[in-house]
Amino acid sequence: MNDSTEEPSGASRGTQTLMRGLDLVEALRDEPLRVAELARTLGLSRTTTHRLAAALVERGYVAQAERGLLTLGPTLLQLGFTAHRRIDLVRVARSRMEALSADTGLCVFLGRRDGDHSLHLDRAAGRQRLEVSTRPGDRRPVARTGLGKALLFDERDDGLARLYRATGADDAAAIDRWVADMRADIARGHVIHDSVGNDGIRSIAAPIRDVSGDIVAAIGIATAAQYLTPDKVAAIGPQVAATARAISRDLGYADPDPSVPAASFSLAPSLP
Missing domain, CATH: 1.10.10.10 (Winged helix-like DNA-binding domain superfamily/Winged helix DNA-binding domain)
Incomplete structure (x- = not known):
């Protein structure tokens, strides 16, 4: 030869x-x-x-x-x-967070799991005057936020049920519905979440994986539900998921479908 x-x-x-x-x-x-x-x-x-x-x-x-x-x-x-130890997750994700915020006009959040809570690490402010109050360092029950739910994509049904019960849920039928909704989110590739209570916040989030294939963080956008209408959710959801996959590839994740790009288009909602 x-x-x-x-x-x-x-x-x-x-x-x-x-x-x-x-x-x-x-x-x-x-x-x-x-x-x-x-x-x-x-x-x-x-x-x-x-x-x-x-x-x-x-x-x-x-x-x-x-x-x-x-x-x-x-x-x-x-x-x-x-x-792997020297990778700074916030630094790696920052430019893609800013691009997603610029495209959508919305605030973009980055967080990781901290036990049964999600811990917010960073945010990129959007153009909206109405601002979601979450700040880096804030912790929330992992089953109560869109960002937190995106961190649970690898959980089994019993683990999901346990985490939802930890929020105070005790109705078996409600727990089953929540787990089924999570399975629908996982199949879709991103979470669509309406907050519990009177704040009226809607969020879209997707998981970030590293070279090991494990979920190490999640990225999401959030604003008042009235500004995330179903047509905008349908358009922005895949963009959030694509951005999460792009950050995952930046962290060394062997994406099974690397042809999916981080979509870039302007879809800034009309805010007061």
């Missing part, structure tokens, strides 16, 4: 070697492989593949497993953990 049709210069040869090494590491992302299998996957000779693998094993980027298999090594685990 011929690895190249022409001999590259010194500088380009170094770049080529680096790229081949990275290709080898990425080829091991899903499963361990033998040198011969790697050579076929990469389109390289076995000699070149063996030489690259040996260098990567020496640096800990690749490890030797049983039966001649090669797998990802401990150095990658250490680097991945360090990178």
Whole structure:
């Protein structure tokens, strides 16, 4: 097998070697492989593949497993953990929050789960004069807000029922309806929530995942229900979900459908 049709210069040869090494590491992302299998996957000779693998094993980027298999090594685990620990969720999400706020004219919130509560981390103010009072640092029962409910998308039915009961609900039929409504939200990909009480706030929220695939935060918009009419909810809901997916990809999440962009369109409600 011929690895190249022409001999590259010194500088380009170094770049080529680096790229081949990275290709080898990425080829091991899903499963361990033998040198011969790697050579076929990469389109390289076995000699070149063996030489690259040996260098990567020496640096800990690749490890030797049983039966001649090669797998990802401990150095990658250490680097991945360090990178994950250094990610600042608020910093990563901020620009997309501001874009969503600019497009919709609404206040955008970012929060994470804190036990049985949601903890608000950041907000991007919209153009509206009517302002939702929630501030960074505020905590709410996780089952009582749109943002909190988006953090529960991976909960089982019994977990959802427990969290709703924690808000004071004790009617079995009401709890069952709430769990069924949550399942509808999960199937849709975003929450549409009307607050309990007299404040008349309507919110739309969606979960954010990180490289592990776990939900680590949620993003949402909120305003008076009269300004989020059904037609605007139908338009803004997918935009909130797309923004959450874009932030998830920024955090390393392997989106099963990365073709879905963070939608960008102006749909500012007419506010007093």
